[in-house]
Amino acid sequence: MPMMERMSLQDQIALPAKSTIIVGVHGNGLTHQLWMPPSDRSTVIENFDPPSYALDYEMLARNMGHKHYAVQNNSLLTFSKGETHEGVHHTEGFHGNEIPVHGPAVAQAIRQRLTERIP
Numbered sequence: 143m144p145m146m147e148r149m150s151l152q153d154q155i156a157l158p159a160k161s162t163i164i165v166g167v168h169g170n171g172l173t174h175q176l177w178m179p180p181s182d183r184s185t186v187i188e189n190f191d192p193p194s195y196a197l198d199y200e201m202l203a204r205n206m207g208h209k210h211y212a213v214q215n216n217s218l219l220t221f222s223k224g225e226t227h228e229g230v231h232h233t234e235g236f237h238g239n240e241i242p243v244h245g246p247a248v249a250q251a252i253r254q255r256l257t258e259r260i261p
Contacts (some may be wrong), residue, residue, distance in 0.1 A: 146171050163187065163252055167241050172199040180207025182260040187251060189213045189243050191235035195227050211251055216244035218251055 146154050158164060158177040165187040166172050175186050186203040190196075192214035200221075203210035212219040212227070221227065235241070 146174060163255060165189070165248065165252075168194070168196060168199065168236075173202070175199070175203060175206055175208060178206070178208065183255055184208040185211065185252075185255045187211045187213060187248060189241050189248075191233050191238060191241050192217070194231055194233045194236045195219075196230050196232070196236075197227060200226070209255065213243060213248060213251075215242045216247045218247060 144157060146157075149157070154174060155177045158174045159179065161178050162181065162183050163185045164172065164175050164178060167189045172186060172188060178184055178186075184207065186199060186208050188199050188210065190212055194214070195212060200210045200212065204223075210220060219227065
């Protein structure tokens with residue numbers, strides 16, 4: 143997994159520019175989606191400390207033309223165009239270093255996005 147804070151600015155722009163899916167913990171690193179080209183498959187998968195939620199990077203993803211998934215351990219939330227999560231919820235561990243993520247659930251979402259039929 144790339145550690146963007148250890149990369150040059152040029153590399154921080156180049157990597158998402160050739161990416162289709164970005165996965166990360168809620169935080170400023172998800173602004174790198176600005177450099178990811180929009181496509182029918184472009185996706186941002188944002189990990190939260192359950193049951194936390196914040197709209198920041200969901201709104202950015204929508205405006206950039208990317209599908210957004212919020213991951214709360216083994217639960218994935220996504221919303222159709224015109225719908226959104228009700229409000230913001232920060233848990234004590236919202237900005238913590240131990241965010242539980244169920245890898246198989248995230249892997250399934252990635253597989254689905256890369257193989258689903260696009261109309």
